[in-house]
């Protein structure tokens with residue numbers, strides 16, 4: 001079997017178009033969707049993510065409010081900015097780019113984002129509601145929500161499938177497992193202490209790999225006909241590239257491609273979905289403000 005390659009860029013493009021249409025509609029009714037993007041410090045990867053998020057806002061007709069603070073910003077100063085954004089009516093969504101500098105307490109900072117503006121879905125209450133499968137869970141974290149959207153838009157049946165999630169991070173693995181459960185998959189979460197890892201992975205009809213280790217999943221671990229969603233983005237040295245590295249996923253793409261039913265490439269798979277889902281969450285927040293949702 002040669003796998004279908006799931007084109008995350010094309011799916012993300014379709015979502016951006018839907019968002020843009022909704023944003024135009026909201027503007028016509030007098031509600032301009034707005035996203036505050038808070039960056040503390042100048043970590044190069046974070047700077048490039050934040051720039052991409054702001055560019056997407058512009059393209060999707062969402063107003064963005066950028067707040068870049070120095071790396072030595074105190075917790076008090078950051079919380080005071082969040083308090084301002086909490087009551088700013090132009091701001092529908094608040095995003096605090098992670099990771100934060102080490103002297104800041106991530107839990108306290110994320111708890112200061114009100115749940116109705118928590119478009120990243122990292123507030124404990126939003127994650128809790130997701131886990132409890134409550135109907136009013138407001139926002140799901142963007143990367144795992146993008147994984148589900150990719151599966152749905154490529155007609156993969158989630159209900160009843162054996163889904164294996166590799167990794168249990170707060171940003172990807174754990175919420176991905178909760179979302180798959182909400183879609184009625186039978187879910188296994190694997191992590192660094194899992195015994196017989198290859199055996200667990202081989203049971204997967206749907207495999208979501210999010211452990212951040214280049215080409216960790218090899219073809220012999222993958223069941224024939226599985227759907228493989230590779231969330232990993234890893235730099236590996238490559239002297240043939242101008243920048244000295246290339247990006248690879250957690251899965252051995254070339255070998256698994258000969259075995260799986262469908263697979264996401266890296267780059268161009270899950271990556272573009274994260275920002276698309278952030279935009280989707282932001283217009284949803286704006287619709288709620290306008291009492292249309």
Ligand code: GUN
Nearest residue numbers: 095096097098099120142
């Ligand atoms: N850092 C890595 N991924 C994310 C994300 O989805 N949102 C935020 N805010 N920070 C991140």
